[in-house]
Amino acid sequence: MTTTPRRTRSQSTRTLASDVFEQLRADILECRLAPGTRLRFKDLRARYASGLTPIREALMRLVADDLVILEDHKGFRVAPVSQEELVDLAMTWFELEALGIRQSIKKGDDRWAANIKARFRELSKHRMRTPHGRLDAGWEPRNLAFHESLYAACGSPSLMRFCRVLSERFSRYRRLWARQLTRKRNIGKEHQVLCRAVLNRDTSAAVAALRKHRTTTIQDLLADWNEN
Numbered sequence: 001m002t003t004t005p006r007r008t009r010s011q012s013t014r015t016l017a018s019d020v021f022e023q024l025r026a027d028i029l030e031c032r033l034a035p036g037t038r039l040r041f042k043d044l045r046a047r048y049a050s051g052l053t054p055i056r057e058a059l060m061r062l063v064a065d066d067l068v069i070l071e072d073h074k075g076f077r078v079a080p081v082s083q084e085e086l087v088d089l090a091m092t093w094f095e096l097e098a099l100g101i102r103q104s105i106k107k108g109d110d111r112w113a114a115n116i117k118a119r120f121r122e123l124s125k126h127r128m129r130t131p132h133g134r135l136d137a138g139w140e141p142r143n144l145a146f147h148e149s150l151y152a153a154c155g156s157p158s159l160m161r162f163c164r165v166l167s168e169r170f171s172r173y174r175r176l177w178a179r180q181l182t183r184k185r186n187i188g189k190e191h192q193v194l195c196r197a198v199l200n201r202d203t204s205a206a207v208a209a210l211r212k213h214r215t216t217t218i219q220d221l222l223a224d225w226n227e228n
Contacts, residue, residue: 017057019054020058021061024059025062028079029067029172031172035172036077039077083222086218090215093163093214100151101154102203104153104154104198112153116146117199119146119148119149120149123146126139126142146195148160150194150195174217174221190209
C-alpha cells in the first residue's frame, strides 16, 4: 500500500504564500485594489483567509515586482501610477517587442506564420470594451496572445518573459482608464496592419505599425488622465 507524503509545515507555508501572492497580484493588476491603497495585515488576513507569514512573504515578492511599495514606519501599499511610468513601460515594451519581431521575421517558419493568423482571428472576434465601458474579459488574453505570436520565433525566452511582465504591468493603466477613454480609434484595423506587415516579412513596416499602435495608446491614456 502506498501512502501520500505529508507536506511539511514549511512546504505548506510556501504553498499558502504562493496562493496569496497570486490572488493579491491579480487584485492589483486588475485594479480591484486601487493604486496607493494601504495594505494592512488585518484587512489582508480577512480578505485572503490567510495567516500573517504567507501574507508577508507575498507582499515582499510584490515589492520585488514593483507592484507594492514598503515605506518606513508606514507599511505596505499598492504601488501608485504615474504618467512617467506609463510612458516608460510602454516604450520599453515597444523596444523589446520590436527587437523580437525583427528576429522572428528572420527566423520564423510556416508554423510561426500560421499561429499569427490563428491568434489574429481569435482576437478579431472580440471587442476591446463592453457596452458598459469595461475591458472585455475575453479580449485581454487574446490581445496578449496575438502580440506574443508576432515575436514567438525570436529565440529568446528572456525577451518573451520581459515582454510579458511589461504587458501585465501596463494592463493596470489600460484597466484604470478604460471607462474614461474618449478618443475613437480602430484598434482592429491597427492589429490588421501590424499582422499583415509581419506576415509579409516587411520589418520596417511592422516596426512602424507597432510604434504607431503603442504611441497612440500612450496618447489616448495621457489625454484622459485623471488622478482622482
